[in-house]
Amino acid sequence: MPLTTLTDYDKSLTFYSSSNFWKTFDTTVCRQEEAIGLLKEFCINPYMKALRSFEGENEKKRQTYIQELKAKKQARVDEIGKRTELRAKNVISSFVPQGGQQGSQGDEDDFVFFDFAYHKDYYDQVCGVGSIDQLATDVSEQEIVRRQYACFIARHSHEQMMR
Secondary structure: OOOOOHHHHHHHHHHHHOOOHHHHHHHHHHHHOHHHHHHHHHOHHHHHHHHHHHHHHHHHHHHHHHHHHHHHHHHHHHHHHHHHHHHHHHHHHHHOOEOOOOOOOHHHHHOEOOOHHHHHHHHHHHHOOOOHHHOOOOHHHHHHHHHHHHHHHHHHHHHHHHO
16 A cells, blocks of 8 residues: 555554554464464464564564655655745745845845734635645645644744844
8 A cells, every 4th residue: 555645654653663563463464364373273382483583584674664664754744844835935925025126136035024914814825724735635744734834934934023
């Protein structure tokens, strides 16, 4: 099953990171393969020895996979953050004209006169009920969008106030 949303990553991480992973694995294998279940009942000691050996051989692979899942999840969060910031910048520029004049140089080109009265309008355009689906359809991802937007708007406001 392909992992496409943060919820998918969270479910996989929960499953593979579980302290009961190998016990669950054992139970699942015995349930799915009746012959193995019967073998376990009749030959418990050799079965357990083989299971422990299998665990030992594959635990490092499991831990590597968990780290890969975490890295891919973080990459997904970073990508959502970039999309959210770009969307927020586009929304701000659609509401507020740029302050930089032609021929001006440096940081003044990206200076935006920020009117705090527009804050709700900005939020609705980025995180509102209809708008947020453009950035994320998964509930977990929508929460990331809201957090990223809050960080962006706080940083943007701070930068504008400092100027």
